[in-house]
Amino acid sequence: MKNWSLVFAIVVLQxxxxxxxxxxxxxxxxxxFRGPISAVDGFxxxxxxxxxxxxxxxxxxxxxxxxxxxTADISSSKPVEDILASAIxxxxxxxxxxxxxxxxxxxTGDVKRFWFDTDVNFWTVxxxxxxxxxxxxxxxxxxxxxxxxxxxxxxIKKGGGLEKTWTEVMSKAVDNLVEDxxxxxxxxxxxxxL
Amino acid sequence: xxxxxxxxxxxxxxIVALPSFATGVVELRVKKEAKxxxxxxxxxxxxxxxxxxxxxxxxxEEGVRGSKDTEKKNLxxxxxxxxxxxxxxxxxxxxxxxxxxxxxIRESSGTDSTLRLELSVRNCGFKMVNTITGEAxxxxxxxxxxxxxxxxxxxxxxxxxTGKNQYLFESLVSEKDSINEEFSYVLSKAxxxxxxxxxxxx
Numbered sequence: 001m002k003n004w005s006l007v008f009a010i011v012v013l014q015x016x017x018x019x020x021x022x023x024x025x026x027x028x029x030x031x032x033f034r035g036p037i038s039a040v041d042g043f044x045x046x047x048x049x050x051x052x053x054x055x056x057x058x059x060x061x062x063x064x065x066x067x068x069x070x071t072a073d074i075s076s077s078k079p080v081e082d083i084l085a086s087a088i089x090x091x092x093x094x095x096x097x098x099x100x101x102x103x104x105x106x107x108t109g110d111v112k113r114f115w116f117d118t119d120v121n122f123w124t125v126x127x128x129x130x131x132x133x134x135x136x137x138x139x140x141x142x143x144x145x146x147x148x149x150x151x152x153x154x155x156i157k158k159g160g161g162l163e164k165t166w167t168e169v170m171s172k173a174v175d176n177l178v179e180d181x182x183x184x185x186x187x188x189x190x191x192x193x194l
Numbered sequence: 195x196x197x198x199x200x201x202x203x204x205x206x207x208x209i210v211a212l213p214s215f216a217t218g219v220v221e222l223r224v225k226k227e228a229k230x231x232x233x234x235x236x237x238x239x240x241x242x243x244x245x246x247x248x249x250x251x252x253x254x255e256e257g258v259r260g261s262k263d264t265e266k267k268n269l270x271x272x273x274x275x276x277x278x279x280x281x282x283x284x285x286x287x288x289x290x291x292x293x294x295x296x297x298x299i300r301e302s303s304g305t306d307s308t309l310r311l312e313l314s315v316r317n318c319g320f321k322m323v324n325t326i327t328g329e330a331x332x333x334x335x336x337x338x339x340x341x342x343x344x345x346x347x348x349x350x351x352x353x354x355x356t357g358k359n360q361y362l363f364e365s366l367v368s369e370k371d372s373i374n375e376e377f378s379y380v381l382s383k384a385x386x387x388x389x390x391x392x393x394x395x396x
Contacts, residue, residue, distance in 0.1 A: 034394050062326055070326065113360075119236075120232055122256070130323055141297060153356045155335075176354070185392045 016094060021063065021074045023167045027087035031175040033094040035182030040191040042101025048088050048107035050081035050133065054114060060170065061116030065112065068120060074166065075171060080114040084133055091178035105191075109135035112149075116170050123148075128155035129173030137187070139194060146190035152177025218296045219308045220392065222284065224378050230277040232267040233321040234330060234363060236258040253355065266363060270320060273370040279318035279334060280382055286385025294393045310341040312348070318381065320373070323360060330366060332357035332376040334384045339344035340392060355384045 061074035074085060082092040088107070089099055113132035119123055131152045154172035158165065181187070236259045271277055288298040299308075318334040333356045339348040357376040366373050 032395060035390055038394070064325075068325070115324060117323065119325065128323065130276070132358075149358055151356055151358065153333075153354050155354060179387075184385060185386075 013181055015052050018063075018071050020072050021163050021166070022077050023060070023074060023163060025060070025076045025083055025167055025170040025172060025174060026078070027083075027090055027174050027178060028145040028171055030177070031176075033178050034180065035095060035098070035180050036185055036188045037092070037182045038095040040097075042096050042098065043191065043194070044104035045089070045092050046100060046104045046106045046190075048085045048109060048135070049051045050085050050111055052079065052081050053110040053112055054080070060114050061118075061166070064118055064120060066120060070124070074116055076170075080111050084111055084114075084131070084177070087174050087178045088135075088181060091182050095182055103140050105140070107126045107135055108138070109133050113151075114170075116166055123159070124157045125160055126155055126157045127161055127169045129153065129170040131173045131177045132168075133177065135181070137190070143194065146187050148181075148184055148187060150177055150180040150184070152180055204376075209338050215225070220296055220298050221302060221308050221310045222287075222298055222300055223310065223312045224280060224284070224315070225312050226316065227280040228315040228318045228334075228336075228366070230271065230274070230279065231317060231319040232263050232270055232330075233317075233319070234266050238278060255321040264355065269367050270373065273367065273373055274377065276378075280313075280315050282334070282378065282381040282390075283315060283334070283385040284313075286382040287389045288385075288387030290386045291392065294389075296389075297392065308343070312339045312341070313388075314338070320366060320377075321356075323356060327360075327362075329360035329362055331360045332373070332380040334380050336384060336388070338388055349395070351388065351395075353384050353387050353391075355380045355387065 002119065059073040059075045062070040063072040063074060066070050093099065111131075111133050113130055115130050117128045117130075119128070134147065134149045136147040139145055152173045152175065154169055154176055156165070156169060157158065236256075276282075284298075291298050313336060315334065315336045319332070320330050321333045322328065323328045323333070333354070335354045336351075338353065340351065340353045341348045357380050359372070359376060361369070361372070
């Protein structure tokens with residue numbers, strides 16, 4: 001009986017390793033996004049229109065076995081461009097700016113990287129999330145105000161971790177990307193000159 | 195003549211006392227300074243050695259990967275103009291703090307009324323960031339503890355910055371200008387990021 005239970009457990013775990021995982025990645029509601037952009041007088045911003053320009057758009061990571069071989073894909077429940085657009089809006093709102101309908105600043109951009117990686121060591125596993133995007137900010141009149149490239153990364157080392165940990169790592173990477181935007185002093189300067 | 199010296203003395207005293215005119219003073223203590231490192235083969239590790247040879251196998255595999263990374267590190271060191279990490283982080287930290295009228299001092303103020311920042315630069319260099327494609331980018335990882343007067347527990351900040359671009363290792367070796375720029379970029383960005391966290395998150 002014990003042997004069959006062990007075999008059953010191994011089969012289930014192996015199945016997990018070979019099945020796709022879908023992560024509910026999104027920015028943290030309680031993240032502190034306050035940064036230099038809060039010094040700019042309140043402005044309105046339209047929801048960013050982002051395009052997924054990653055080389056591999058079908059997934060955000062890959063499961064690996066103990067030999068470092070890929071076994072299954074890791075993907076996100078929402079398109080990465082939607083995840084980042086929502087996060088960027090939340091970032092600006094946290095700094096005293098608002099989502100607008102008209103007379104607002106428009107934002108376009110490309111998602112260049114949205115990747116979850118694992119480094120399997122003997123005692124620990126390091127989980128790393130990296131997110132990168134480029135953004136262009138336009139005035140209501142269509143003039144380019146500012147453009148920049150932004151990154152967010154997060155990594156933790158643990159004895160092990162499953163989807164909850166992976167989701168936390170990627171979500172924190174998204175938070176750090178938003179922080180990168182809110183800390184962009186060139187963006188602050190450009191907005192102050194409007 | 196005496197009056198001129200008197201005014202000069204007053205001016206000199208003011209300049210010497212400059213930090214006290216700042217909005218805030220931050221006392222910096224660097225607890226750990228990382229050395230430039232390349233984490234490439236070690237980032238693409240697995241448990242193969244452990245499966246085949248147990249603990250000894252794992253140790254051998256770790257040693258081999260570490261040795262390969264040391265070779266890669268030596269190759270890149272030859273291309274870097276400056277491989278030190280902490281100084282450039284602190285310079286960027288100081289410059290950003292100064293813009294918001296915070297002065298950074300490197301010695302103890304002797305009082306409990308200043309902000310104290312304990313900085314540990316844990317890792318810096320180049321690291322494989324995509325184990326599927328084998329691409330690497332510049333990176334720095336550091337931990338900072340901010341002691342705010344009147345608050346018992348320090349506020350801990352983790353800063354992890356990676357470079358704008360990813361490279362295969364062969365490209366890193368051949369593009370000397372790129373790796374210098376990328377490395378300087380992450381160090382400077384880490385310092386600025388930490389400064390902004392102090393200014394806006396206290």
